[in-house]
Amino acid sequence: MVSTDDLLKRFTDGDRTALSKIITLVENHESSFPDVLDRLYPRTGKAYRIGVTGPPGAGKSTLVSGLVQRVRADDKLVGVIAVDPSSPFTGGALLGDRIRMQDIGIDPGVFVRSMATRGSLGGLAEAAGDVADVMDAFGQDIVITETVGVGQCELDIAEACYTTVVVIVPESGDAIQAMKAGLMEIADVIAINKADREGADRIARQTQAMLELRGERNGWSPPVICTIASQGDGISDLFDQIEKHRVFQTESGLLKKHRRGNVEATVKAIVESEIHRKVWGERSLSKLHSLVDEVMGGKRTPRQASAEILSMIDGR
Amino acid sequence: MERKIRVLVAKPGLDGHDRGAKVVASALRDAGMEVVYTGLHQTPEMVVEAAIQEDVDVVGLSILSGAHAVLFPKIVDLLKERGAGDKLVIAGGIIPEDDVEELKKVGIANVFGPGTTTTEITEYVKKEIASRSK
Known part of the structure; x- marks a missing residue:
């Protein structure tokens, strides 16, 4: 050891x-x-953090691979955190993002780490944020976090990134309707990938229209970029927009605000997980089990049982 | 928290058949492990770099082209060179019986040929990792 x-x-x-x-x-x-x-x-604090999210099969990994190569052309160091879901049944995970990242495989300026969600929602954001900190401390200039965007956890991760790219494909069509509430709101830049497929123009127009309806937020309106990641098309444009957003955030002071919000969220998350750990020690767990027996026996209500546990903690 | 076993499943060399690798990768996942699959056509350098970045406990190599006698020892040597010689390296695919002993001598812990059940592989990995972490 x-x-x-x-x-x-x-x-x-x-x-x-x-x-x-x-x-x-x-x-x-x-x-x-x-x-x-x-x-x-x-x-830490030197790396610029980019989040890439979107539905499964949208081409996120291929797009990230392209972005990494673009960043490497400027001779900057990159860290990639590729998150894939764990099975809720077995706890196992198949992490396949590297398959799409062959071109950056042995570049010494790139470090790719695959992470499984390990069944946690908010907790994942904490762990991915910690890993991003570690890569930042190592000296990577840019850290890209890639997540599947369908649920809640990627929202937390997106919050921990300074620029969030949402990737959709022409086929996303109706799915967008369902996702826009969450996914589209976190987008700073939108990439319509596989743009050589039918319907790309239409979805680009629809997305644009939807964003115009929403109007600017904090003085930034998310640009919509068409990409064909597998051929490298549009990657440069996408990178330019990310860079533009970075400059915009830096100059407007939003980046500092964002970082502050991040620190607050991190401190809160740590406090909450520590409280959780402390509350459910051996003593309170055995108390819990005996109280559950009493509830099952009709002697108490669940609310009375929890009051009992809380008084134990207060009395410490 | 129980420590997750992390496995890299890699396809070194030029053959394009990864059905077996995918079946094994799925079996290891279903046994509760975190499995990173590299995809096809990996050079030994790529396999070793991925194993290091992912900090896996196990490297599983699948090959059907007959290049195992060259590629496997190279991967083992590179792992040692990079300070990652402690990983469990196992192999599968079409590997003649006569070559198995040679491969074991250079540091391949076990070779699983055709006919191996997925349970044999998952149980072997679990047992080996458990005995190492003691």
């Missing part, structure tokens, strides 16, 4: 194996993880 000090030293020297080991210990919440994150935190 390597010591934390040794690992951190190798990390500081730019050892990618050490970076990878630190990501693992953070992701697994090994005992040293709070200490490691605290020691790395002063090095």
Whole structure:
């Protein structure tokens, strides 16, 4: 077993194996993880964080691969966090995003890490945010987080990114109607991928119209870019728009506000998970079980039972 | 929290048949593991880079082209060179009986040929990883 000090030293020297080991210990919440994150935190804050989300099969990984190559043309270092769902039944996951990232496979300026959701919603955002911090501290100039966008957890992750790209395809059509409430609201830039397919123009127009209806928010109206990621078409335009959004946020002071909001959310999330951990210790869990028996026996109501547990905590 | 076993399933070399690799990847997932699949046509450098970035516990190599005698030792050597020689490296595909002993000598922990059940593989991986983390 390597010591934390040794690992951190190798990390500081730019050892990618050490970076990878630190990501693992953070992701697994090994005992040293709070200490490691605290020691790395002063090095964070330099990386620009981009989120890429959209329905399954929209071509997110291919698009991310293209964006990474575009960023590498400027000689900047990139970290990619590719998130895929865990099975709620077995806890296993098949992480296949690397299949679409062959072109960046052995570039020493790129570090790709696949993460499974591990059944948590808000918790995933916390873990992915921590991993982004680790990559930031390692010196990556840009960190891209890729998530499947259908539920709630990607919203939290999007909040932790400074620019969120929502990827849709011509076939998304009706799906957009259902998703726009959540997904479209978080978009800073929209990519219509597989734009060589039928219906691309129509969906681009519809999306544009929908955005115009919504109007500007904080002085930014999300641009709609057509891309064919598999051929590299439109990647440069997409990157230019991300860059434009970055400059806009920096100059308007929104980036600072965004970061502040992020810190607040992070502190709250940590407090909440610690409270959860502290409340459900051995004593309260055994109390819970005996109280449940009493509820089942008709002696108490669930509300009375919880009051009992809460009084235990207050009385500590 | 129970530590998740992470596995890289890789297809080094030039053959384009990944049905077997996908079946094994799915079986490992269904056994509760996190499986990263690389896709086809990987060079040893690509496999090793992916194994390091993903910090997997296990590297599973599938090959049907006959290039195992060259590619497998190279992958094992590169892993050691990069300080990742502690990973469990296993293999499957079309590998002649005569070559298995040679591969084991260079550091392939086990070779699973045609006819292996998926349960044999998942049980083997679980057992090996459990004995290592003790």
